[in-house]
Amino acid sequence: MEELVKKFMGYLEIEKNSSGHTLRAYGKDLSEFFLFLNGRQLKEITNIDIRSFLVELRTRGVCKRTIARKIASLRSFLKFLVREKFLDTSPADSVFSPKLDKKFPKVLDKEGALKLLLSPDERDLMKVRDRAVMEMFYSTGMRISEVSGLDMDKVDLISGAVKVRGKGKKERLTILGNPALTMLLQYLRLKKEAGHGDSRAVFLNKNGARISARSVHRLIIKYATRSEAGQGISPHSLRHSFATHMLDNGADLRTVQELLGHKNLSTTQIYTHMTQRRMRDIYNKAHPRA
Numbered sequence: 001m002e003e004l005v006k007k008f009m010g011y012l013e014i015e016k017n018s019s020g021h022t023l024r025a026y027g028k029d030l031s032e033f034f035l036f037l038n039g040r041q042l043k044e045i046t047n048i049d050i051r052s053f054l055v056e057l058r059t060r061g062v063c064k065r066t067i068a069r070k071i072a073s074l075r076s077f078l079k080f081l082v083r084e085k086f087l088d089t090s091p092a093d094s095v096f097s098p099k100l101d102k103k104f105p106k107v108l109d110k111e112g113a114l115k116l117l118l119s120p121d122e123r124d125l126m127k128v129r130d131r132a133v134m135e136m137f138y139s140t141g142m143r144i145s146e147v148s149g150l151d152m153d154k155v156d157l158i159s160g161a162v163k164v165r166g167k168g169k170k171e172r173l174t175i176l177g178n179p180a181l182t183m184l185l186q187y188l189r190l191k192k193e194a195g196h197g198d199s200r201a202v203f204l205n206k207n208g209a210r211i212s213a214r215s216v217h218r219l220i221i222k223y224a225t226r227s228e229a230g231q232g233i234s235p236h237s238l239r240h241s242f243a244t245h246m247l248d249n250g251a252d253l254r255t256v257q258e259l260l261g262h263k264n265l266s267t268t269q270i271y272t273h274m275t276q277r278r279m280r281d282i283y284n285k286a287h288p289r290a
Helices: 002-015 020-037 047-059 064-083 110-117 125-140 144-148 178-193 213-226 235-248 253-260 270-286
Strands: 161-165 171-175
Touching (some): 002 020, 002 064, 110 125, 110 235, 125 144, 125 213, 125 235, 144 213, 144 235, 171 253
Antiparallel strands (some): 161 171
């Protein structure tokens, strides 16, 4: 069993270019399933065993989204075993994922985004860093791990282009708008004056080490509360706001897909539903015969 899982993880990492987060999640899901099998061999399991596993998860109160991910993990692993001719067919083929409620991400309106971006007072290095971090999110649509992991050699300070290494280790180009670039240059100047100009990482913590994703998350929550931007605002809210505002102002879906680093266009299409929904809300409020 351990050897098969090891081969599967190698397949995910090398051939599928899966992220470290995906590898950890799949590993955890498979371990949980093996524990449920209680020593039974993989060649013995049937779709009934998988359904029984799902029933146990529901009984424990595991949410639908997590159950769907665990099914995806099992389905991918068993499909790999068929490919390796360890199994003739996958017992997961006839098992369906639970239907997920459509969950729209929290998005700031343009005024709320501006309030959030202007909330740091810019009096010292850390405040300027915080403003630069938030401008980076809203200007580029980057993920939290991409912002915290950004290196200096990936940023072109002349053109404002940023080379981002996203999910699956795939690289894409995104763009810094003028306010974001101006704030980043101000931060880098102060960072150099503080003696950290040679650091490989773009954004540092107060000790001069690379800022963590957790710290980035905390600072967004802090300024969201301070600016009254609203409950539920997170770094991902700025990414979602970036995409929604781009589409609101006429950007085509393919361009937004490339800037976000989405593999499938269907993932980006959620933002078109959001803009249509907001358009309907505005119409209902404004039209006398809505």
